[in-house]
Amino acid sequence: MVAYDVRLNPSSPGAAQDIPLSATVPSLVMGEGPRALELDGPQGAAYRFEAEDPGVVSVGADGTVTALHAGSTDILVTMTLDGVDYGPYRFTVTVAPRPVTVRVGDAETFAGCGLPAVRPTVEGGLLPGDELGDVAVRALAEDGADADLSVAGTYRLVAETVDLGPDYDVTLEPGVLTVRQDALDPERVARRDEAGGEVAGDAWSDGAVELSLEGAEGDAGTYDLIAVGDGDFAERARIDTEGEVEHEVRGRIGAGGNAGATTSAARVTTRIDRTDPTVRAQASREDVAPGDDVTIEVEAADDPAEGVAAASGVDRIEARIYDAAGALLDERIAREEELVFELGAERAGAYRVEATSYDRAGNASDTDVLEIRVAGDDGTGDGSGEQPGGGDDTGSGEQPGGGSGAETPDGGSGGPAGGDAAADADRTGSTAGEPENAGILARTGDASQLPVLATAAGAVAALGAGLLARLRSKR
Incomplete structure (x- = not known):
């Protein structure tokens, strides 16, 4: 008044x-x-x-x-x-003017769903015929910039413009927006190879790996889409980067009430190795005679590709020993990067060692072939030429007395048919009643080697010159 x-x-x-x-x-x-x-x-x-x-x-x-x-x-x-x-x-x-308060109110949403519908209210009452109308609302970060609603947190909700005219004195009361975000459990990220087979979390693959979500549920619903880094969301994400690589993976709900909701990033590691390992076999000596022991050493390596920090590593070495006829005499397997064993050369002839290595991703090396020739005890060559006395290098010619004996220096009979068994035993290392080829290989090695023995297919036939020839081939 x-x-x-x-x-x-x-x-x-x-x-x-x-x-x-x-x-x-x-x-x-x-x-x-x-x-x-x-x-x-x-x-x-x-x-x-x-x-x-x-x-x-x-x-x-x-x-x-x-x-x-x-x-x-x-x-x-x-x-x-x-x-x-x-x-x-x-x-x-x-x-x-009439004093009124426009209160924005509080709201809640999930990361990635955007700003929810917010309807401010008026406290103090409007004049007859007046209404608030549509009010634009913004979510602001602490620095006043627009909030990033893909990140969990709390933000200010403010009415952007409220114009009720000169008859009102408007006070704006901001609200609080709470953005929630589900965490993605890395265990819900499935890894599959290009054939669709499951790849364990710590396993290596020899090709691309596809990531997808299986049963990734949260408060917002079930997440069915996946993205790696800043990539697009899709049902599957293909990883083709070689090496042991850690990725940030997020999930998103594709459809439903909270469509667009995204999880926080989970760290998922893929391990891809497309580079073959290497292997090398070598013998301990070159001049080999019957009765000598030869140490065979096989070494494998699995070096990473250029620019790649790590490879899967050697899983095993497999070595097989064959006679001149191609019969498998022995097989050795080592679950490490080195395999060492003794070859007991008790008969003259040719032996072949084939070695292959495998890495933990399943890649195989080229096969390394080592050929060993054991000289005959008579100092002759490899037994491939015709011998004096009409006998061939296998001693298969007919001998006097109708028998076929062991080979002699002149290519003839070692005696009448059914000759002295003791003499044969002295020369062959066999005794009556034993297989003639039983002493061709002698086994040694530690318990980590897993030998699988195959008996010889027949006696090694060729007498050779005292020569060890090492041949390498890549298969």
């Missing part, structure tokens, strides 16, 4: 003195009820009222003032006393 004391000369001709008029003007607020203008003037006076700006207030005949719009104007009062009009007296009235 505001009190006024106004003195004016009479407005009618002939009025000789000033007549004071005091008034108490009400304080008005938009949306509140009318208030009376209280006057204090001479007894018996009559009054007329008029608003100078009828768009701000209206004044009734009894001086009741009604707010129409926020603003300020004068109320003009004319006083009539004893038939004489005095005035107009001016009394200023102000209409304050």
Whole structure:
């Protein structure tokens, strides 16, 4: 309320003195009820009222003032006393805008789903016929920039624009947006090779690996799409990078109520090795005679490809020993990078060692072939030429007495058919009742080697010159 004391000369001709008029003007607020203008003037006076700006207030005949719009104007009062009009007296009235609070409210969403629908509310009440309408809402980070809603956290929700007009004094009350995010369990990431076979988490593959999600459920729902790094989401992500590589993997819900929700990144490692290992076999000596022991050493390596930090490593070495006829005499397997064993050359002839290595990804090396020739005990060549006395190098020619004996230096019979068994035993290393080839190989090695023995297919036939020839071939 505001009190006024106004003195004016009479407005009618002939009025000789000033007549004071005091008034108490009400304080008005938009949306509140009318208030009376209280006057204090001479007894018996009559009054007329008029608003100078009828768009701000209206004044009734009894001086009741009604707010129409926020603003300020004068109320003009004319006083009539004893038939004489005095005035107009001016009394200023102000209409304050209606105070309201627009409250954004709090909301919650999942990372990747974007800003949820937010409907602010008005506290304080709107004037009849007014409504809030659509209000743009933004989520802001602490620095005032737009929030990244793909990252879990809490952000301010603010009304971007609220325009209710000059009749309102609007206070904006921000809300809080909580962004939740499910964590992706790395165990829910399936690895499969290009043929669709499952690849264990710590296993090596010899080709590309496809990642997908299996049973990846969270509060937002079931995540069925996968992305590696900043890549696009898809049902499968193909990894073709060789070596042991760690990836950041995220899941996303493809459809449903929370479609678009993404998980936080999980770290998943793939192990790909497409590079073949290598192998090399070598003998301990070159001059070999019957009865000599030869150490065979096989070494394997699995070096990573250029620019790759790690390879899968050697899984095993496999070595097979054959006679001149191609019969398998022995097989050795070592679950390490080196295989060492003794070849007991108790008969003259040719032996062949074939070695292959394998890495943990399943890649195989080229086969390394080592050929060993054991010279005959008579100092002759490899037994391939015709011998004096009409016998061939195998001693298969007919001998005197109708028998076929062992080979002799002159190519003839070693004696009559069915000759001295003791002599044969001395020369062949066999005794009566034993297979003639039983002593061709002698086995040695540690317990990590897994030998699989195959007996000889027949006696080694060729007598050779004292020569060890090492031949390499790549298969």
